[in-house]
Amino acid sequence: MVRPGILLVDKPGGITSHDVVSRARKALGTRKIGHAGTLDPMATGLLVLGVEGATRLLTYIVGADKTYEATILLGVSTDSDDADGVETARADADAIEAVADEAISAGIAALTGEIDQVPSTVSAIKVAGRRAYDLARAGEQVELTSRRVTVSGFDVRARRRGNDTIELDVVVDCTSGTYIRALARDLGRALGVGGHLTALRRTRIGAFDVAAAASVDDLSEDALLAPATAAAVVMGALAVGADEARDLRHGKRIDGGGRLTGPVAAAIDPDGRLVGVVEKRGAQLKSVMNMPEEVVR
Numbered sequence: 001m002v003r004p005g006i007l008l009v010d011k012p013g014g015i016t017s018h019d020v021v022s023r024a025r026k027a028l029g030t031r032k033i034g035h036a037g038t039l040d041p042m043a044t045g046l047l048v049l050g051v052e053g054a055t056r057l058l059t060y061i062v063g064a065d066k067t068y069e070a071t072i073l074l075g076v077s078t079d080s081d082d083a084d085g086v087e088t089a090r091a092d093a094d095a096i097e098a099v100a101d102e103a104i105s106a107g108i109a110a111l112t113g114e115i116d117q118v119p120s121t122v123s124a125i126k127v128a129g130r131r132a133y134d135l136a137r138a139g140e141q142v143e144l145t146s147r148r149v150t151v152s153g154f155d156v157r158a159r160r161r162g163n164d165t166i167e168l169d170v171v172v173d174c175t176s177g178t179y180i181r182a183l184a185r186d187l188g189r190a191l192g193v194g195g196h197l198t199a200l201r202r203t204r205i206g207a208f209d210v211a212a213a214a215s216v217d218d219l220s221e222d223a224l225l226a227p228a229t230a231a232a233v234v235m236g237a238l239a240v241g242a243d244e245a246r247d248l249r250h251g252k253r254i255d256g257g258g259r260l261t262g263p264v265a266a267a268i269d270p271d272g273r274l275v276g277v278v279e280k281r282g283a284q285l286k287s288v289m290n291m292p293e294e295v296v297r
Contacts, residue, residue: 002028004052004292005224006061008213013044020216024049027219036061036205037176042084045069045202046210053292054227060234060264060277064206065152068172070197072184074099075165077194081120081181091193093164099191101159104168107190111183112154116146120181149178167198207233227291228274231266238265238278238285245269248276249293253284260285 007028011020017038024033034055036048045068050058075096078085121144153173160167172180181197188195203210214223228237244254248267257280267275267287276290 002030002052002221003224004054004227005221006054006057006227006230007033007049007051007219007224008208008210009047009049009219010210010213010215011039011044011047012216013042015216016041017047020047021049023216024051024219028221034058036064039202040082040084040200042082043200043202045200046205046208046213048205048208051224054230056289056291057227057231057234059289060231061206061208063176064234065173065175065204066178066202066206067153067204068174068180069199069201069203070170070172070180070184071199072168072170072187072195073165073198074104074168074188074191074195075193076196077185077188078196079121080196081179081185082197082200085196089194091164095193096161096164096166099166099193103191104156104159104166104187107187108154108156108170110190111186112151114148114150117149117179117182117186118146119144119179120185147177150175151178151183154183166193226272226274228266228268228272231274231277232268234266235277236262236265237268240267240269240275242270245275248278248285248287249290251287251290253281253286255284257281257283257285264288 007024009020011017017035021033021035025031028051030052032052032055034050036058039045039047048061075091076087077089079088151172151174153171155171156168157171158169172183180200184195184197238259247254260280264277264279267278269275274291276287278285279288
């Protein structure tokens, strides 16, 4: 049986995130693999997968902040707000020429910080129990409500002006649940020329970076991060003794609440195994998520 762990994968374009999960299941010989958030087929970059008992850690990863590299094409709108959609509008050359660099900077500034964002219509959000993209493809009217997200960074790395379009290469740091496609759409709307996303790459989820990820052609047990290693990266480690580890595994509280500096920590036993995730309860510590006990190899 494959050992538990966290698998970082660099998804290529043109396949779904579920395709990546299927490949990982085949490569590792297990069905028990989950993910901490998907990417659109067009997008590339970091996927975080949990294998076997480490799927329990995904709860603490899925809501982490993320970083994306993207290309926005101003001057053309699509029904999906990205290049996979159907073109719905195109600005004329005069309108594009009238868009000053200062206006682009002001539009980006207005989309930075805490904002209320309406997700793209072609999204996986459920409306009355059905996915928004299913409703949109069926020709039904989709009304999505706005949600509060935080865009902590929205930086332009390159600008390319054509006769009737403007391309922007950008880097976005944001909270989980932010739609980069919607940022492209809203920037284009604010400038009066429309816009959509032509490229998207996720480079970071929390403390995990795509530079450490395996390709889909190189998925193996050797690429797995041990649960203790991954959990320590996500929330910090707390060393516990053998007796404390036993008590935590049995659902008992242990003394030492003052040792906890954050809201939660990864309790690591003397053998370097992840006991579980602990939080403070008064002056004591209690496990709020126990890992299946690993066999020391």
